[in-house]
Amino acid sequence: MDRRKFLKLAAMTGLSVVSPVFSRPARAAETYPGPFYVLISARGAWDPTYYCDPKTPGAYNNGIYANPATAGNIAYAPIGITQAGIGLNDPMSMGFVMSNQAFFNAHSDKLLVVNGINMETNNHLRGVTTIWSGRGSEGYPSLGALLAAAKGPALPLAFISSGGYDATEKLVPVTRLSSVTPFRKIAQPNRIVPTDPENLAQYHMSSTFDRIRAAQGERLQAQVDDFNLPALRQSGSALYMARQGDDTLASVPLPDTLITMPTEMRDLQRMCQQIQFALAAFEAGLAVAVNVELSGFDTHGNHDRDQVRQLAKLNFGIDFLIAEAQAKGLDGDLITMVGSDFGRGKGYNGPNAADGKDHWPVGSAMFFGAGVTGDRVVGGTDELDQLPRLIDPATLEITDDEEAGVELKCADLHVALRDFTGVSGSDEAGRYPLLGAELGNLFTG
Numbered sequence: 001m002d003r004r005k006f007l008k009l010a011a012m013t014g015l016s017v018v019s020p021v022f023s024r025p026a027r028a029a030e031t032y033p034g035p036f037y038v039l040i041s042a043r044g045a046w047d048p049t050y051y052c053d054p055k056t057p058g059a060y061n062n063g064i065y066a067n068p069a070t071a072g073n074i075a076y077a078p079i080g081i082t083q084a085g086i087g088l089n090d091p092m093s094m095g096f097v098m099s100n101q102a103f104f105n106a107h108s109d110k111l112l113v114v115n116g117i118n119m120e121t122n123n124h125l126r127g128v129t130t131i132w133s134g135r136g137s138e139g140y141p142s143l144g145a146l147l148a149a150a151k152g153p154a155l156p157l158a159f160i161s162s163g164g165y166d167a168t169e170k171l172v173p174v175t176r177l178s179s180v181t182p183f184r185k186i187a188q189p190n191r192i193v194p195t196d197p198e199n200l201a202q203y204h205m206s207s208t209f210d211r212i213r214a215a216q217g218e219r220l221q222a223q224v225d226d227f228n229l230p231a232l233r234q235s236g237s238a239l240y241m242a243r244q245g246d247d248t249l250a251s252v253p254l255p256d257t258l259i260t261m262p263t264e265m266r267d268l269q270r271m272c273q274q275i276q277f278a279l280a281a282f283e284a285g286l287a288v289a290v291n292v293e294l295s296g297f298d299t300h301g302n303h304d305r306d307q308v309r310q311l312a313k314l315n316f317g318i319d320f321l322i323a324e325a326q327a328k329g330l331d332g333d334l335i336t337m338v339g340s341d342f343g344r345g346k347g348y349n350g351p352n353a354a355d356g357k358d359h360w361p362v363g364s365a366m367f368f369g370a371g372v373t374g375d376r377v378v379g380g381t382d383e384l385d386q387l388p389r390l391i392d393p394a395t396l397e398i399t400d401d402e403e404a405g406v407e408l409k410c411a412d413l414h415v416a417l418r419d420f421t422g423v424s425g426s427d428e429a430g431r432y433p434l435l436g437a438e439l440g441n442l443f444t445g
Helices: 003-013 091-096 100-110 124-133 143-151 180-187 206-226 230-244 246-250 263-283 303-327 410-421 427-431
Strands: 036-042 069-071 074-076 112-118 159-161 289-294 334-340 362-369 376-378
Touching (some): 036 124, 036 143, 074 100, 074 376, 100 303, 100 362, 124 143, 124 362, 143 410, 159 263, 263 289, 289 303, 303 334
Parallel strands (some): 036 289, 036 334, 159 289
Antiparallel strands (some): 069 074, 112 362, 334 362
């Protein structure tokens, strides 16, 4: 049923088409052309000194690599990876990791790295809230929810979350699905084995299934006609709208083959399948933003093994996203942010090789995609104490002038993100203001 026919029917029958939870009136879904937003959370607190904010060899920060290397204008930690060195048992797993050298050499021209962000916390929950909303206290929507609400609130999959901070503050519904498999079951309820693209067997003939749906609609309408309380009428309206979306969800071009990996790589497999589902939703024009997550970065022990392994997985996942988006022709419409709870350090928490690094309230973030000028680094930390360097907010250059310089914080990043994505003047952003420094042309250079 198209939008005009549905609205006409609603008017004739007295059906009130509003959402029972969200204050915004529900509208029939229209496709969204982009840009699309992928928000990748390295959950647990990554170590920027082993990634995009490298340090010279020393006891405090770096125990395993020589001097920093560069790819274009971006410095990175040139950590070699071996199967034994990163604790993998299956040799097949090595095909699903990517060294810093391979990653930054392949993608530095696309990347904007922001170092020396004062996260103002070393608490995981507060850190995740801060990096993805711009404020440490609860009560603010995540970036994905804000973007979805401002750009495509009526889309059936406007905001998809596969983990991380996904508070919506009732701006927009959130679809919590981690892969293609559960979505097939929702989108194709008449298929006996919807997870098998080769098996087309159905519970009912298509004509019978259509009659069942028609009968459900008639029964629902009869129930709504008997409702007197506004809350019940709203709930009936929401159910009607949800059932009208069945055909829309079935139109998502899901991949026939999901990427699979050895058992010890299941966390990365989930991340990459999340990416496959997100890109399918983007391709159908039914989603605006998606949260993607890779955990395992909370390396209080075995830091030099486990942190390096997770960063190598993260590199593969980001590279997979870029390749898949290019294959679908979506790379020109995609904007990606990669971030974490905070950082790790300063230094190790013990003298042994199996010791780790504890929480450190200074982190980094990385951006790439449509409109982002790459091959750039903004901000930094000092060598000895791994503390933020000040930057000139107009030029974005590092400065020692305490009067002119500012210390980067997440609120500053999110003010710039709202401007860059065009939502700073929206009603949604206005309801959740942020006090942050004006950072010149942070994303465009």
